[in-house]
Amino acid sequence: MWHSGHVNAPRTPILFIALALLAAAWRPTTAGPAVAPVPRADAPARILVFTRTSGWRHDSIPAALAALKALSAEADIDVHATEDPTFFEQRRLTGYDAVVFASTTRDVLDDAQQHALQSFIRDGGGFMGIHAAADTEYDWPWYGELVGAWFEGHPEGLQRSPVRFEQPGVLADGEAWTVTDELYNYRRNPRTDVTVIATVDESAYAGGTMGDDHPIAWCRAFDGGRSWYTGLGHTPEMYADRLFRRHLARGLDYVLRRTDAC
Template sequence: MKNILAILIIFLNLSCKASDTLKSPDKVLIFTKTAGFRHQSIETGVKTIEELSKLNNFEITHTEDAAVFTPDSLKQYQLVIFLNTTGDILNADEEKAFEAFIQNGGSFMGIHSATDTEYEWPWFGKLVGAYFLNHPEQATATIKRVNSKHPSTKHLQEKWVHYDEWYNFKSINQDINVILNLDESTYEGGKNGEFHPIAWYHEFDGGRSFYTGLGHTNESYAEPEFKQHLLGGILYCLKR
C-alpha cells in the first residue's frame, strides 16, 4: 500500500511539473519610444529582459511604434514595460487604449526615465507613481531596503550600494508602496529628504504597477542584483 501511495505522489508531482512546463508563456510588451533624452542603455535593457524571459516563461515584444496601443493589440499582453521612455509619446486615442488595458487587469512596469514621460497626462502620473524632477551627477549611493518580502527586493541586503543616476521626484503618489529608499546622506544632490523612494509598487485603477528608478547605465543591466530586481518586478506584475 505504501509503495502504491509513493508511486501516486511521484506521478502527481511529475504531472504538476509537466503542467507548469506546458503553460503558455505570459506576453510582455517592452515600449522604448523617446520624445526627449534617449538613454544609451535602452538596447542593453531590452537584451537583459529578453534573457530573463527565456528562463522564466514569458515572451517579449519590443517596439517603439505607439500604434500598437490599441485595444485589440494590447489585449494579448499581460504586462507593458516602459523602458527609459521620455516625453510625450502617446496620442489621445493611444492613452485611452492604455487606460483600458490597465482597467481590464493589465500590468505596468516603469524603468528609470518612465517617470520622465507624459507630464500632461495625470492618470499616467498616478500609474507610474511620481514624476522626474531633476538629477545630480551619477554617483555611488546607498539604497535602504524597506520591504524584504517583495520578489524584487528579497534577494538584497538591508543596504545596497549601487552606482547610477539618482532621480529626484515630484508629484509622488501617496498610495505607492515603497520597497527601496535612497539614502541622501551617501551622495550629493538629493532633494527629496529622508523620504526618497527609488522603487515601489501599487495597485491602480484595476491593474498592477511597479517602478524602479535604477537603470540609467549600461553596466547596471549586467549586475546580478539589478537583474534579479528587474525580474522580481516583472513577476509581481505577472501575478506570480
C-alpha cells in the same frame, strides 16, 4: 376452374431493417455551438516592451532590452519590443499581459493610444516602468498616477548610494547593495499612495532634494491593474548587476500577477 397465378411470397422489408439498424446505432449528441479554445494554463505570459523617446534618449536602452529578454527567457515569458505606438490599440494590447516602459521620454502616445493603455490597465493588465518612464507624458494626469511620481531632476553626473530595501526578496539576509547610477529626484514623495520597495540615502551623495525619505522603487495596485516602477537603470552597466536583475525579475513577477510581493 381455379388458375394458379404468380403468388408473391412474403419478403423481409430490407429497407425497414436498414433503418432500424441505423436508428439503433444513432446516439443523440449534446454538442453545442463551437467555442473558442481555452488558453493553456501553462502558456507563456507575454509582455510588450516600449522604448519610444521624444526627449532624451538613454544609451542604456539596448542593455535594458537585453536584460529583459534574458530574464524573460528564464521565466517563461514571451517578449515583444517596439518603438511603434500603434501597438497601443485595444485589440493589439489584448495579446499581452503587461507593458514595460523602458526609459521612455516625453510624449510617446496620442490620445487614442492613451485611451487604449488606460483600458488595458482597467482590464487587469500590468505596467512596469524603468528609470525615465517617470520622465514621460507630463500632460496626462492618469499616467502620473500610474507611474506614481514624475521626474523632477537629478544631480550632475552619477551618484553612489546604498539601496535600502523595505520589501524582501531581492537582498539575502545581511546582504548590502550600493549602486552608482543617476538617482532621480521626484516631484513628490509617492509613499502615501504606493508600497515603497526601496529608498536611497541622500546623505551619501550631493544633490538630493527629497530628504530623509527618498523612495527609488515602488509598486501599487492601480485602477484595476498593477504598476511597478524603479528609478534605477540609467547606465548600461546597471543591467549587468546581479541584484538589479533580481529587482527587475521581481517587478515582472508582480505585474504578471505571479506574486503579490514586489
